[in-house]
Amino acid sequence: MADLSAAGTIFVKDRVALTTHRLELTPEEERARTAIERVYRDGGLKPPDAASIAAAVGSPAPVVDRMVKLLQRQKTLVKVDALIFHDEALKQLKTQVSALKATAGAGARLDVGTFKDWFGVSRKFAIPLLEYLDRERITRRMGESRIVL
Numbered sequence: 001m002a003d004l005s006a007a008g009t010i011f012v013k014d015r016v017a018l019t020t021h022r023l024e025l026t027p028e029e030e031r032a033r034t035a036i037e038r039v040y041r042d043g044g045l046k047p048p049d050a051a052s053i054a055a056a057v058g059s060p061a062p063v064v065d066r067m068v069k070l071l072q073r074q075k076t077l078v079k080v081d082a083l084i085f086h087d088e089a090l091k092q093l094k095t096q097v098s099a100l101k102a103t104a105g106a107g108a109r110l111d112v113g114t115f116k117d118w119f120g121v122s123r124k125f126a127i128p129l130l131e132y133l134d135r136e137r138i139t140r141r142m143g144e145s146r147i148v149l
Helices: 002-007 027-043 050-057 061-073 087-104 112-119 123-135
Strands: 010-012 016-018 077-080 083-086 109-111 139-142 145-148
Touching: 002 010, 027 050, 027 061, 027 083, 027 087, 050 061, 061 077, 077 087, 077 123, 083 087, 087 109, 087 123, 087 145, 109 112, 112 123, 123 139, 123 145
Parallel strands: none
Antiparallel strands: 010 016, 077 083, 109 145, 139 145
16 A cells, blocks of 8 residues: 555545545535535534534535535544644634633633633533643643633
């Protein structure tokens, strides 16, 4: 496989494919993909659950599931614990939290209650998002609060 990859015959990343392979979606799949991306983008830091996605898009559940997985492979949607967020929402969150350090100084702290108030999310979303920020090295947990790095 390494020889084929070096020769440019195959592409190896998380999957193996011919370099000439191009993804082609049916019109229904393309419509569903576009609608799913829009729903997640509009949801921001409060993404919809899987059941409401199928209803909002108006496509069968198997098509919705395939398109969500495709969007995750394309890095348009990002899975954070059991929740799925649009990549733009997470990038904006990281920018806003990083900007907190510029305004509050080196000792900028963030706790769950403050995070919920600032971003208008419930605890259901706040905890996974704060843990995501820890993994991305935007914050570091110190007891009950987080320090913005």
